[in-house]
Amino acid sequence: MASETTDMVSETTTGPAPVPTQVQWVEDYPGVRRARAEHARPTNEDELRAVLSWAARAGRTITLRGGGQCLHGQSVGDDLVVDLSAFDRIAVDTASGVLVAGAGARWSDVHAALPPGWVLPNLVTTGAASVGGTLIADSASRFSSAFGTEADGVRRARLVTADGSIIACDREGPHAALFRGLPGSVGLLGVLTSVEHRLIDLRHLAAADGSLRVRTVARKHPDARSLLADLALELHEPPSTRAPRGAYGLLIPGGAALLFHSMYTHAPRARRMPNHRRKDALRVLLERALRVPTVNRAVWRGIFAHYYADGDHFVDDAADFAFFMDARTTARGPAQLLGLTSALVQQVIELPFVGTVGACRDVGALIDRCAGLCLRHAIEPMGWDVLPVRGDPPMRSHTLRLSTTIALGETDDEGKAAALFAAQASAALDHGGRVLPGKGVYADTATLAASCKEQLVALARLKEQWDPSGLFGGPFYRDVLRPAMQRASRASAGTTTDRVVDAELGGPS
């Protein structure tokens, strides 16, 4: 990803950097946001603390980077990037059902380190992302209908804060507010060094050789309303840790929908889901074809009408099921050689799932609006994914995550995609939803501030407490999040956070 690297012994008026640094270009996963910055890669907490202290004395701004798979430049710094990839230790304790992983460990390595029959409640769909980066992005997965968000499976986290303090935080202890504020905090509160996750024991479902597979049943629905009714039934099922069930959906351009019900199994390998082949040469060509609007619609309709029969079932290896998005990364190399690369941009919105009737009405209306918007553009979404997220504690209402992914072809496509996403974000706000700041963020400042008001005000307060001098930041914070935090703080009467954010901006605007 880095296109140019210069070794350097960085020296400021405060002396040389405590670890070797390099100046290099980095970009986000879509390849849309790029910046050149000095990079430091500490290998332990002492080195990390020395880097933070040196950077603070030199007045630098630190951007944290784990797997570099962010969707909107969240880890693309333009001053000093602290790369956490050396924090990659993985320890599994099956007696207590706990995994402790370094925050820079890649999920593919974590998955590979699990003993046979043990799984994590949540695994994002790329093994290249890091343990710290996905918690900070408030991730959810295809088993979130059973287990909630990734953060719901985290028992404890260890951070180094801006002043070099080492903090262990969990749900109940003295730093519970910091712990709760981590998901969605985009690296603004401190550096995660390790994270403790609970594990699920599925040894009784493993095959004799210890392997685990996932059986998926496809249900065809004529429209989004029918898919949501199916999802509502699924969510009424009591969650089970002995036989967990996951559900996720896909809205097909033109109005039809697919809902996939998945469960772990020791059943022998069988027909695999077409998008779960992580090494698929045809993927390059298919993605290219999906960028042509008419072909896109025809392919999706063809897949819906002819590929899937209602009740079809598939059996995939658990790792292929979990990290299916890595097929795209695998295809990137050949695509680059053929000059066929394209950027994918994404936005994820979260909507309240308040019972079948309400959800069908609200989400259905939103989807209709999005579908209308998409058709007006020469670019097409690659699909809309629907992910139900079970609340934990149980009283928290279920939510739906709707992610829209758009392939960019022509040079002005990002502007069109941004306009579409901005309209989608404002429709989400009308329906009580919010845009997730840890993914693609195309909402304007007012919409972002209004839809995430509570979260942004809480984040501003935590930042004031844990990073009062503003050591952690970067372009995403400066240009996207901080203006929204400022606005949300203003709207929240009687807070002190206005002053903090104003002070960082150099006075009230």
Ligand SMILES: Cc1cc2nc3c(=O)[nH]c(=O)nc-3n(C[C@H](O)[C@H](O)[C@H](O)COP(=O)(O)OP(=O)(O)OC[C@H]3O[C@@H](n4cnc5c(N)ncnc54)[C@H](O)[C@@H]3O)c2cc1C
């Ligand atoms: C192919 C693909 C598939 C995806 N699938 C899913 C999915 O299934 N579900 C889902 O919810 N999301 C998904 N995502 C989104 C993904 O969860 C986020 O992009 C995530 O941030 C990637 O983690 P990373 O380690 O690569 O992050 P980076 O890009 O390295 O960093 C992301 C953010 O985390 C911060 N950060 C990184 N490490 C630390 C640390 N140690 N301490 C504090 N802050 C840190 C960074 O400053 C930045 O703000 C996917 C993204 C891609 C590209």
